[in-house]
Amino acid sequence: MKDINNSDVEKMLLTGKSIDELIQMKIQQDYKELQERAKSVPKVRKIESISDVPRDLIFSKSTVFKVFNKINQTESLINGIQAEAMLGMQETVRMAMLAGKINAFISGDSYVEFMYAKTVV
Numbered sequence: 001m002k003d004i005n006n007s008d009v010e011k012m013l014l015t016g017k018s019i020d021e022l023i024q025m026k027i028q029q030d031y032k033e034l035q036e037r038a039k040s041v042p043k044v045r046k047i048e049s050i051s052d053v054p055r056d057l058i059f060s061k062s063t064v065f066k067v068f069n070k071i072n073q074t075e076s077l078i079n080g081i082q083a084e085a086m087l088g089m090q091e092t093v094r095m096a097m098l099a100g101k102i103n104a105f106i107s108g109d110s111y112v113e114f115m116y117a118k119t120v121v
Contacts (some may be wrong), residue, residue, distance in 0.1 A: 043121040051100030053117045058098055059084035063117040071109045083112055 017025075047053050057063060063080035078086075086107040087094050096102045097114070104113040 044118050045121050047117045047119065048115070049100075050097065050103040050114045053100070054119070055098050057117050057119065058114075060117075062119065064115045066113045066115050068111040068113070069109060070111065077115070078112075080117075083114075086110065086112055 050058065053063065057080070059080040061079050061081060063083070065078050065080065065083040067076050067078055067083075067086075068074075069076075084094070087105065088107065090105065090107075093102070093105045097105070104111065106112070
């Protein structure tokens with residue numbers, strides 16, 4: 001919520017309305033502001049280099065990894081949470097990816113490569 005100026009508070013109190021009416025007015029005002037913010041489209045930035053992605057976003061829903069299955073010769077896309085699950089116990093690989101040193105790893109019969117991350121600007 002935004003900070004309320006003292007003059008705004010004084011104006012509201014001098015209107016002669018009850019506390020319940022003032023609270024209802026404030027709730028309606030906050031609701032209208034929330035609707036205006038919801039109508040605006042957020043700007044999304046696409047980061048394609050793993051070294052530029054913030055550390056906490058690498059293994060999140062906002063990242064996309066490409067998985068190549070060597071046996072079936074198929075490709076699919078997964079999010080960062082699924083990619084981290086595929087890492088399993090490979091802690092050194094996980095730390096290298098978080099540091100931005102590598103962008104791909106092998107898990108069983110799959111080759112997993114970082115594609116991009118989307119962040120809201």
